[in-house]
Amino acid sequence: MSTWLNGGVEATRVAKWAGHSLSVLLRVYAKCLDGGEQAARDRVQRALEGR
Numbered sequence: 001m002s003t004w005l006n007g008g009v010e011a012t013r014v015a016k017w018a019g020h021s022l023s024v025l026l027r028v029y030a031k032c033l034d035g036g037e038q039a040a041r042d043r044v045q046r047a048l049e050g051r
């Protein structure tokens with residue numbers, strides 16, 4: 001699941017695929033979501049630019 005999260009799959013989808021609630025997924029895998037600040041900003045910028 002950490003690979004999915006680090007690959008950019010949204011947490012709600014990963015939770016569903018894994019059969020977990022979102023709260024359980026986030027509690028267990030929150031550490032995998034750290035450090036994605038620049039990647040998130042880049043995704044927002046691409047969306048704003050229509051790419």
